[in-house]
Amino acid sequence: MNEDKDKLNLSDLDKINVSHELKHKTINRCLYNRKIKKPILTKAAIAFALVFVFIFSTTSILANKSKTLESSSDYSMERLKSKEQLISMLNEIYKDRKYAGEDLNFGVQMKSESSNRSGHSNTNVQVEGIDEADIIKTDGKYIYSINQFKNEIIVIKADKKAEVINRFNPKDFIEGKEASEYQKDYQREIYVREMFLYEKRSKKYLVVMSSVNRYKNTNNSQGNPELQPFTRDSKVSIMPIRFGIYSTLVSIIDITNPQYFKPIKQFEVSGNLMSSRVKNNMFYMVTNKWTDFYFYRQEKSDDILPFYIEYGDNIVKKKISPENIMYNKNNIDSNFTIISEINLDELDIFNEAILGNFDNMYMSKDSLYLTSMRGEEIKKGTDNQSDASVSYYKNKTIIYKFELKNKVNYVSFAEADGLIINQFSMDEYKGYFRIATTEDIYSENKVNTTNSLYVFDKNMKLAGSLKDIAPSERIYSTRFDKDKLYMVTFKQVDPLFVIDLKNPKEPKILGLLKIPGYSTYLHPIDSKNILGFGMDTGNIDERVINKGMKIALFDISDLSSPKEKANIEIGGKGTFSESLYNHKALTVYDNLYAFDLFETKDDDSYMPSFRGLVLLEIKDDSIKVKCRISHSDLTNQEDYYTDYGYRAVFIDNYMYVLSNVGISVVNLDDMNIVQKEKI
Amino acid sequence: MADQQNNDAKAEKIEKLIDNYGNDVLRMCYVYTKDFAAAQDLFQEVFIKVFKNIDGFRGECSEKTWIIQIAINTCRDYLKSSWIKRIVSFNFERETITNIEKSVIENIEKKEVINSILNLPSKLKEVVLLYYYFGYNSVEISKIIGISESSVRSRLMRAREYLKKYFIEGGFIYE
Structure with missing residues (x-):
């Protein structure tokens, strides 16, 4: 990655310099006027306009697209008949527009949990029985950990010594193996991403996903970068862009003998990994691939269709045929979303693709849902350059439902007003699909928000809805729990809502609690308690700002009046934990909760005070910090920024804490560190 | 005194x-x-x-x-x-x-490269700036902005995708 640093030349920024006046003004304010003065409100307004523009331009382009539709609300899916059809459709969308907006989701993939009292901890997943990929897995005897810093998988024996017994990278298994198309001239880079552990009777596999990038080396990298042509295969110097071919490698590795791993099967599928799941013996993976249509037209190259590669005695590269590509004529985007399914017993693969841009995925035991964002024009805007034309677009989430039969089958679609935050915005229960959205409503030069809940039946027909929840606030987290929904919205104080979904046709709000701060992840403990991970907030004059991290325990035994039973606040401004946006970074073991932490001092200084892992215990309605583990002493002291990526797993009475630099073993009886070592 | x-x-x-x-x-x-x-x-x-x-x-x-x-x-x-x-x-x-x-600012904003960066979503903007302008490596960036190194890498990757589209197709989310 380092070699392309010089390719994006931002040296024009050098022309921006601090003026004399600004310097002296600042010095004066430092000395005499430390209080942040008035223009606070005004700043909010400036930044607001910025955000505004971003949304507006995205929606307007999306809306442009929908202008050409005959019917604006038919998002049903059809299958392609031929490659020619695909090309003519892409030509159509490239004809009169630039590029249609990419995701504007500001949540990242999240997960959830399920605790396992005996034996060992498991990945915190959203749906019980559906596994989600992670960077650390354990079977109770060994710990498998992806070290992204070293780009390898480390296998550790789960005893008090925590010995490293094996390390490898899946690329070792395909060293020297390459599809014939790519044998000449191409370089291949492989980065380990996430994995599953699959056990069935005597079988024990690690299913590892890695990102693959292939590119051609250009010889004249010394030449004038501005003059280089755009070609797909070369690294183009004008930009940091590597016009490579991106794909995702799936390696199924037999790990029954922990010292000697052997690959059973490897597949490679076009596109960057979006999300994956394992249910019983079925592995599902969704990737996104840009169509490269520009290059297709430029170079008349033949590979517009997404491909997959099967590594075996022969290496076979195949295209996903047009018959296995679906599209909706009103929602075409220059992107393929590819759904791959691998039967982990039969070791075969089936791929299908959708022409469109999907950004979130939810999977229940029976169905898989993909969502796509759309902007629809409601009324013609004026050409007034100012803010006015913003008012006339509406954001929608289009949901596609697939059933998990022998093959993933498209069932139907539905649409909901507004946008979602992550996979926890969606849920399926007793055949009903539920989704919670936040909608921005534009009018004149105002934007307001409203939040809604929609319930769809098994054919994706609207069964019921609840609208105008917490107007002018925004959803920060949601958690569905059978016939209930917990939702946190935020403006300045954080209301926790409890919503009753017993009657899908008539969801209703049961209770509401307002507390300062907000939660970005909700973890139901039992029918009486729910735990919220989020931030504490404070005000500077009119502005709302984040303070430290806040973990709160809510009592929901009386649904009509939820209460905050206990909370702890950690650190000051700048404090951060991956668990705030990635549910898999939280490990749950009985009543113990472990998560990574980058803590700063509780003042305005942003000065780091701790980095490592924190273990909490929830007991008798209180939250207690049981221990903090750091590996910063294992790093080179001069090299300040080096330990990160803390994760924990629990086996019997021990907690194993891994980071990119070390491993520690903690005895849960007395919280003593029995082992600590570099890895 | x-x-x-x-x-x-x-x-x-x-x-x-x-x-x-x-x-x-x-x-x-x-x-x-x-x-x-x-x-x-x-x-x-x-x-x-x-x-x-x-x-x-x-x-x-x-x-x-x-x-x-x-x-x-x-x-x-x-x-x-x-x-x-x-x-x-x-x-x-x-x-x-x-x-x-x-006039300095107007001039800078005319530069395509700068313009493309200014119009990135702010999450991507910060990694691009730290990486390409300030010259930090991904490990340092992960600590500065408090995300994992792999997220830094994937944001850089997404930023490149954005820029790729911007340069090829002449403008993205922002016109």
């Missing part, structure tokens, strides 16, 4: 900091906000914070990294607060911009 001396010493200290890191901070604030007046305002806030806390700075990381971190967090607070508050009012007093500055 003693007070005056004390203040002189402090002024010297802050002046040195601004001389050393001021330009970088101002550039960063500008890229974040796309608004030079707002950037000047944020610039002052950053150095007020730096000045307030400089005595407690123990050199756990380089001075520059520490200041950049404060600048990022200040910019983020600023964007976040407005996002949440959704106040619309276009009457505000702003820092003034001189004509020279105005």
Whole structure:
């Protein structure tokens, strides 16, 4: 990655310099006027306009697209008949527009949990029985950990010594193996991403996903970068862009003998990994691939269709045929979303693709849902350059439902007003699909928000809805729990809502609690308690700002009046934990909760005070910090920024804490560190 | 009198900091906000914070990294607060911009590369700036902005995708 640093030349920024006046003004304010003065409100307004523009331009382009539709609300899916059809459709969308907006989701993939009292901890997943990929897995005897810093998988024996017994990278298994198309001239880079552990009777596999990038080396990298042509295969110097071919490698590795791993099967599928799941013996993976249509037209190259590669005695590269590509004529985007399914017993693969841009995925035991964002024009805007034309677009989430039969089958679609935050915005229960959205409503030069809940039946027909929840606030987290929904919205104080979904046709709000701060992840403990991970907030004059991290325990035994039973606040401004946006970074073991932490001092200084892992215990309605583990002493002291990526797993009475630099073993009886070592 | 001396010493200290890191901070604030007046305002806030806390700075990381971190967090607070508050009012007093500055900024914004960066979503903007302009590596960035190294890498990757589309297809989300 380092070699392309010089390719994006931002040296024009050098022309921006601090003026004399600004310097002296600042010095004066430092000395005499430390209080942040008035223009606070005004700043909010400036930044607001910025955000505004971003949304507006995205929606307007999306809306442009929908202008050409005959019917604006038919998002049903059809299958392609031929490659020619695909090309003519892409030509159509490239004809009169630039590029249609990419995701504007500001949540990242999240997960959830399920605790396992005996034996060992498991990945915190959203749906019980559906596994989600992670960077650390354990079977109770060994710990498998992806070290992204070293780009390898480390296998550790789960005893008090925590010995490293094996390390490898899946690329070792395909060293020297390459599809014939790519044998000449191409370089291949492989980065380990996430994995599953699959056990069935005597079988024990690690299913590892890695990102693959292939590119051609250009010889004249010394030449004038501005003059280089755009070609797909070369690294183009004008930009940091590597016009490579991106794909995702799936390696199924037999790990029954922990010292000697052997690959059973490897597949490679076009596109960057979006999300994956394992249910019983079925592995599902969704990737996104840009169509490269520009290059297709430029170079008349033949590979517009997404491909997959099967590594075996022969290496076979195949295209996903047009018959296995679906599209909706009103929602075409220059992107393929590819759904791959691998039967982990039969070791075969089936791929299908959708022409469109999907950004979130939810999977229940029976169905898989993909969502796509759309902007629809409601009324013609004026050409007034100012803010006015913003008012006339509406954001929608289009949901596609697939059933998990022998093959993933498209069932139907539905649409909901507004946008979602992550996979926890969606849920399926007793055949009903539920989704919670936040909608921005534009009018004149105002934007307001409203939040809604929609319930769809098994054919994706609207069964019921609840609208105008917490107007002018925004959803920060949601958690569905059978016939209930917990939702946190935020403006300045954080209301926790409890919503009753017993009657899908008539969801209703049961209770509401307002507390300062907000939660970005909700973890139901039992029918009486729910735990919220989020931030504490404070005000500077009119502005709302984040303070430290806040973990709160809510009592929901009386649904009509939820209460905050206990909370702890950690650190000051700048404090951060991956668990705030990635549910898999939280490990749950009985009543113990472990998560990574980058803590700063509780003042305005942003000065780091701790980095490592924190273990909490929830007991008798209180939250207690049981221990903090750091590996910063294992790093080179001069090299300040080096330990990160803390994760924990629990086996019997021990907690194993891994980071990119070390491993520690903690005895849960007395919280003593029995082992600590570099890895 | 003693007070005056004390203040002189402090002024010297802050002046040195601004001389050393001021330009970088101002550039960063500008890229974040796309608004030079707002950037000047944020610039002052950053150095007020730096000045307030400089005595407690123990050199756990380089001075520059520490200041950049404060600048990022200040910019983020600023964007976040407005996002949440959704106040619309276009009457505000702003820092003034001189004509020279105005023409510098206008010139810069004409440059395609700069323009493409300014129009990235702010999550991607910050990694691009830290990586390509300030020259930090992905491990350092992960610590500065508090995300995992793999997220840094994937944001860089996404940023490249965005830029790729921008350059090839002549403009993306922003026209």
